[in-house]
Amino acid sequence: MTRMETSRATTAKQLRPYTRPLIKNAWYVAGWSEDFGDDLLARRILDEPILFYRATSGEPVAVLDVCPHKLAPMRLGQRIGDDVQCGYHGLKFNKHGQCVHNPQGNGIIPPNAKLKSYPTVERYSVVWIWMGDPAKADPDNIPDFSVLDDPKLKPVKGGHKVESNYMMMVENLLDLGHALFLHANTGGMGNLQLTESKITNEDGAIKDWRLYTDIPTPSLFAQFLNEERADLWSDIRWSAPSVLLNNAGVSPVGRARDKSVAVEQYGTHFLTPETQTTTHYFYANTRNYALDDPAGDEAWRQWQRKALKAEDSMVAEAIQSVVPQAEELEVEMVVLSTDLSGIRANRILEEMAVAEEGE
Numbered sequence: 001m002t003r004m005e006t007s008r009a010t011t012a013k014q015l016r017p018y019t020r021p022l023i024k025n026a027w028y029v030a031g032w033s034e035d036f037g038d039d040l041l042a043r044r045i046l047d048e049p050i051l052f053y054r055a056t057s058g059e060p061v062a063v064l065d066v067c068p069h070k071l072a073p074m075r076l077g078q079r080i081g082d083d084v085q086c087g088y089h090g091l092k093f094n095k096h097g098q099c100v101h102n103p104q105g106n107g108i109i110p111p112n113a114k115l116k117s118y119p120t121v122e123r124y125s126v127v128w129i130w131m132g133d134p135a136k137a138d139p140d141n142i143p144d145f146s147v148l149d150d151p152k153l154k155p156v157k158g159g160h161k162v163e164s165n166y167m168m169m170v171e172n173l174l175d176l177g178h179a180l181f182l183h184a185n186t187g188g189m190g191n192l193q194l195t196e197s198k199i200t201n202e203d204g205a206i207k208d209w210r211l212y213t214d215i216p217t218p219s220l221f222a223q224f225l226n227e228e229r230a231d232l233w234s235d236i237r238w239s240a241p242s243v244l245l246n247n248a249g250v251s252p253v254g255r256a257r258d259k260s261v262a263v264e265q266y267g268t269h270f271l272t273p274e275t276q277t278t279t280h281y282f283y284a285n286t287r288n289y290a291l292d293d294p295a296g297d298e299a300w301r302q303w304q305r306k307a308l309k310a311e312d313s314m315v316a317e318a319i320q321s322v323v324p325q326a327e328e329l330e331v332e333m334v335v336l337s338t339d340l341s342g343i344r345a346n347r348i349l350e351e352m353a354v355a356e357e358g359e
Ligand code: FES
Pocket: 067, 068, 069, 070, 071, 072, 086, 087, 088, 089, 090, 091
């Protein structure tokens, strides 16, 4: 191999996190509970068009949004009780995807007239969907996001589409050091020195802990802590493939992570691949202070618009735009010490992808 070929091969290998096949055997977030009502909702997940609705019992139903007759999208039809009827020739399917009525001709239902159906679970105010082998779908493997339902906390929820592979956002969240630069003017966290950092592995979930001690209280929390200086921590837990729970907060100096004095929030970050290069991003910031204060809600809404959308997602999309050309440009990517949790997450995902490719 020439030097140029070697360099290109290295870059291609390094791009694998952004180009490897999407993991199917996993729980993904299909949306917030309130996204799902009586109406039909179409949403593409892992490049499969899926139709959602609630059965009369309230349970979320997920079936392929493609009629097996002439491939008409089922979303063009209508929901009738627990069933959904195709808007083209009227085949009707029950909540398990089985065809139960043919209004045409002899009325016979062909034995293979069915819609693929997907396991769903509603938990933590979220609808989860399993995209792989239904026999492997175990709801016990859904990570704990009970903070979203905790009555002592107040969530502010949001979401938007990111025009990038989901891993750009996962890596962004696993290295929260980016806040010191990318969000320096948004959260008032510029130029801080990391005091402590460690990575732990809890039942396959990777946790990256970071602490900054005795710093000017970041503006994001300043009006609620009433201390000029504070300890700030920013910890994040990643569970495969793409759900993360961040805990960030401030306390009087010397009392980091002490719940009794902390002004803190939990950031819930759900990255669900829409396609290989686009991502549904569902997020919430759930705080332990000023629960009934609309100004507290508005502060987090602003943070979401600015930090999560205009800053984080903007960078993710800009990186995505470089990916197709990176090999040709021979950009050999470098690794920093703070990339370690991202490297570990990628190692787990690579094993999952390889296992699925071999299935
Ligand atoms: S395409 Fe659906 S019934 Fe014909």
